[in-house]
Amino acid sequence: MPNYSKLVDMFDLLLHKYLRLPYRLHVHVDQHAKSSKATILLLHGLGNSSASWNEVVKKLPNDMRVISVDLLGFGKSPSPRWMKYNISIQANSVIATLLRENIRQPLIIVGHSMGSMVAVEIAKRYPLLVKSLILCSPPFYSNEESKALLPNQSALLKQFYKFIIKNPQRIVDAAPLALKLRIVGDAFNVTAQNVDVYMAVLESSILHQTSFEDIKKLRKPIRIVHGRFDPVVIKRNLQDVVSANKHAQLTFVLAGHELMDNYIPAVVKEITEAAQ
Secondary structure, rough: OOOOHHHHHHHHHHHHHHOOOOOOEEEEEEEEEOOOOEEEEEEEOOOOOHHHHHHHHHHHHEEEEEEEEOEEEEEEEEOOOOOOOHHHHHHHHHHHHHHHOOOOOOOEEEEEEHHHHHHHHHHHHHHHEEEEEEEEEOOOOOOOHHHHHOOOOHHHHHHHHHHHHOHHHHHHHHHHHHOOOOOOOOOOOOOOOOOHHHHHHHHHHHOOOHHHHHHHHOOOEEEEEEEEOOOOOOOOHHHHHHHHHOEEEEEEEEOOOOOOHHHHHOOEEEHHOOOO
């Protein structure tokens, strides 16, 4: 008898690896309104899923269309082990998914952490699809910082990420305690079964990024939200973006990196104002 599982895997490789057709993502929320004054796209961060937006979605006005998806490699979306998981591939999958969702308005894209970088990529490549961006905890790092003579925050963070990539079990072991201490939200899910995807995304999307330079060139309204206690986002880089791009503005919230506690009402406020 034919091995249907192997046939499916071969067909998947043919379509997505060799023919380079984008994957379609799992749509977690597609909340319609009778007369939507705005369409909101929510993109989650590294190690999370679209469930991380649940509390935000509950508090949004009901006159908006709200869509949240699981990015490639996370939640219920495909997670092929051969994938490089760079920001460009993530953006392609988001667009391929949206083409099936009958979008009628330019999007307000709200990204958290890695999701904010996907948002920048979409705005760069498909500007007509985007009304504005709201970027929460964007981990923008400059490649120039690696040339500094003395260690700085960016260099130290990158060294830490490289250490984690070489020692993935450290993240797996630390995840339960991080959840217990509320360092990460309930949607954070890194296990021995998916840590390889987490590391692939960390390396391709965070360490090797162009987002920090790309955002300076965008000509869309950009709202950046930064938690004052965020250990992985460099405040100076966000200020550099605002200095370089007159369309960008920076606001602060008494929170950390994750979409928790004080971050929730702050994001709801930003979305509501952007939709006016």
